Amino acid sequence: MDNNRYDRYDSHRPRKRVSRKTLRRRQLTALFIIALLVLLLILLIAHACSGKPKKEEKGKVGKATTTTTTAVVTNTDPAITTTTVTTTSADPVNKSDFKLDKYSVFIEVGETDTPMVQQYPDGASEADERWSSGDNTIATVDDYGHIKGVSPGTCYVTLRSAQDANQEVMIKVTVRGDGTTNDTASPQSNRTEAPEPPVYDAEGLTYVQGVLIANKSYSLPSTFEPGLEPLVYEQFQKLSSDAAKEDLKIYVGSGYRSYSDQEKIYDNYVQQDGKEAADTYSARPGYSEHQTGLVIDVNTIDDAFGYTPEAAWLAEHAHEYGFIIRYPQGKEAYTGYKYEPWHIRYVGSKLATKLYNSGQCLEEYLGIKSEYKE
Numbered sequence: 001m002d003n004n005r006y007d008r009y010d011s012h013r014p015r016k017r018v019s020r021k022t023l024r025r026r027q028l029t030a031l032f033i034i035a036l037l038v039l040l041l042i043l044l045i046a047h048a049c050s051g052k053p054k055k056e057e058k059g060k061v062g063k064a065t066t067t068t069t070t071a072v073v074t075n076t077d078p079a080i081t082t083t084t085v086t087t088t089s090a091d092p093v094n095k096s097d098f099k100l101d102k103y104s105v106f107i108e109v110g111e112t113d114t115p116m117v118q119q120y121p122d123g124a125s126e127a128d129e130r131w132s133s134g135d136n137t138i139a140t141v142d143d144y145g146h147i148k149g150v151s152p153g154t155c156y157v158t159l160r161s162a163q164d165a166n167q168e169v170m171i172k173v174t175v176r177g178d179g180t181t182n183d184t185a186s187p188q189s190n191r192t193e194a195p196e197p198p199v200y201d202a203e204g205l206t207y208v209q210g211v212l213i214a215n216k217s218y219s220l221p222s223t224f225e226p227g228l229e230p231l232v233y234e235q236f237q238k239l240s241s242d243a244a245k246e247d248l249k250i251y252v253g254s255g256y257r258s259y260s261d262q263e264k265i266y267d268n269y270v271q272q273d274g275k276e277a278a279d280t281y282s283a284r285p286g287y288s289e290h291q292t293g294l295v296i297d298v299n300t301i302d303d304a305f306g307y308t309p310e311a312a313w314l315a316e317h318a319h320e321y322g323f324i325i326r327y328p329q330g331k332e333a334y335t336g337y338k339y340e341p342w343h344i345r346y347v348g349s350k351l352a353t354k355l356y357n358s359g360q361c362l363e364e365y366l367g368i369k370s371e372y373k374e
């Protein structure tokens, strides 16, 4: 205690003398620390400032793309992008006056495909086509637009007008693996050419450009009972087994439905919800596409299916097996039906791919209606 007191006293006394020096030293130290802190703060602000513009830029780019089209959100996804690119003309890649029959190309290594120019910018013609590939190690393109797959991957091929360099259009090229890669479309998959469905020889059927139509405008006779087309089931099994390789379960929820099956279903709905409501989600007997034997409802018939990875895979790959998502989102005015992510219709891979690439639904593509007459 004493010692303590002495210490205190002792330290107190000399303090008075040294205090000015110490004070000065302390002040200097404090100043130094403050200066350091200020410097640090400046550095931090400078860092934040240099980072900000980048962020803003990013935001701007994002904004710009999303305002030009509502669907560019999926741009990072390899195959979904292609749908978006093709369906939205407002997309930046598609701003020119060039109109092509397709804006995305899917080829195997060694395979060739050629987008056809359907419209040229003013004053330009076939002779003004200037083709170039963004990555010749993935795909090459010649003067005539023949795109050839070199190695698996994705790149863009650009078509420019020799008259006006601003007139350019880009084609997304996806080159699939040749078996030595882990590409999703490796040859172990069953993605081979899916043939066109058979043409039925029966009275009262409507074929438009070789496609059997069953919608609200074109009905099927009650006597037409083809059953589920074996080719359709075969192709579906290929699809299903390839999906299984990616741990996805796609199975038949509902396939063929006869006229009388549909009659029972529809009448049930009418009793439940009334005719007007039933017409928005269920077909009247004779008007159901399921009666064609070319249709499968996969998994659970529920809007929630649309949010599953199975639905995403199906939307992206169904065409490779000859199927189309028959009632796509946003096409209600054409199809007469709300979005049904589970309802796939077999048309063969040629037409299916055409529709997939163009983003058109069947009615839109064929220029036909789907409306009940009363």
Ligand SMILES: [Zn+2]
Binding pocket: 290, 295, 296, 297, 342, 343, 344
């Ligand atoms: Zn269905």
